[in-house]
Amino acid sequence: MTRATPVRRRDAMMSTMMMMTTTTRVDAARAAEVTIRADDEGFGAMKAPSNALVLVSYVGTIVESGEMFDTTYGGERFDTNAAGVGSRSIAPAPERPVVLNLSSEYPVPGVPEGLRAGVRGMRVGGTREFDVPPELGFGDVVVRSPFATIPAGSTLRYTVKVLRLSTTGPDALFKGVTRCGRGGASAQSSGCGYVEAAEP
Numbered sequence: 001m002t003r004a005t006p007v008r009r010r011d012a013m014m015s016t017m018m019m020m021t022t023t024t025r026v027d028a029a030r031a032a033e034v035t036i037r038a039d040d041e042g043f044g045a046m047k048a049p050s051n052a053l054v055l056v057s058y059v060g061t062i063v064e065s066g067e068m069f070d071t072t073y074g075g076e077r078f079d080t081n082a083a084g085v086g087s088r089s090i091a092p093a094p095e096r097p098v099v100l101n102l103s104s105e106y107p108v109p110g111v112p113e114g115l116r117a118g119v120r121g122m123r124v125g126g127t128r129e130f131d132v133p134p135e136l137g138f139g140d141v142v143v144r145s146p147f148a149t150i151p152a153g154s155t156l157r158y159t160v161k162v163l164r165l166s167t168t169g170p171d172a173l174f175k176g177v178t179r180c181g182r183g184g185a186s187a188q189s190s191g192c193g194y195v196e197a198a199e200p
Contacts, residue, residue: 032114032133032135032136033133033136034114034117034118034130034131034132034133034136035130035131035133036118036128036129036130037129037130037131037157038127038128038129039126039127039128039129040126040127040128041123041126042122042123042124042125042126042127042162042197043123043124043125043126043197044123044124044125044126044162044165044199045123045199046123046124046165047120047121047122047123048102048119048120048121048122048123048162048165049102049120049167050102050103050104050120051102051103051167052102052165052166052167053099053100053101053102053165053166053167053169053170053173054099054100054102054119054122054162054163054164054165054166054173055097055098055099055162055163055164055165055173055174055195056072056097056098056099056100056119056160056161056162056163057072057073057095057097057160057161057163058070058071058072058098058115058158058159058160058161059071059072059073059158059159060115060145060156060157060158061156061157062148062150062151062154062155062156062157063131063154063155063156063157064151064154064155067148068147068148069145069146069147069148069149069150069156070145070146070147071093071147072095072096072097072098073095074093074095074096074192074193075093075095076093076147078093078146078147093146095192095193096180096192097163097180097192097195099170099173100115100116100119101116102116102119102120103116104116110143110145112132112136112137112138112156113136114130114132114133114136114137114156115132115156115158115160117132117136118130118132118158118160119160119162122160122162123162123165124162124163124164124165124197124198124199125161125162125197126161126162127159127160127161127162128158128159128160129157129158129159129160130157130158130160131155131156131157132155132156132157132158133155134152134153134154134155137150137154137155137156138150138152138154138156139152139153140152140153161197162197163195163196163197163198164195164197164198165199176198177191177195178191180192180194180195
């Protein structure tokens with residue numbers, strides 16, 4: 001019979017504690033829910049399913065402080081890394097709607113599960129305001145976003161408008177849209193303010 005050494009015992013205890021902590025976090029996330037505060041249904045024929053891509057405009061604020069941490073509407077100066085922490089952009093951010101994949105199978109850094117959950121079920125032309133608890137937001141991590149630092153344990157409030165919805169791929173989201181690129185070296189934003197809610 002082999003007796004566990006103190007180091008092995010400690011490692012086993014640490015492993016068990018990590019598994020319990022991870023399980024607790026997963027269980028807490030499953031139990032957590034997005035709270036819908038206001039919902040204007042819109043005119044779209046389809047409610048956004050969990051496998052949809054949506055083109056949205058939104059504003060995100062920190063509930064506890066009321067501070068805005070992200071927006072697609074532009075007009076605000078944002079944090080940059082040009083000269084270290086605390087540097088701000090010279091020009092305000094342009095307006096640029098973003099594409100969200102509503103599937104939980106494809107996590108994207110900076111896009112909390114609660115944002116996707118809050119948008120599911122929306123229709124084109126609809127606007128929804130909802131609160132995302134920390135378990136479905138950024139949890140117990142401090143996050144630096146474009147417009148503010150989000151403290152650990154923050155509840156996030158999003159106001160989202162769905163402009164387009166597609167279950168066939170991203171091209172349908174930009175049908176008829178000009179001068180509003182999806183990003184990259186040749187990104188354009190001069191036409192993004194004119195993107196209207198429309199069925200594909």
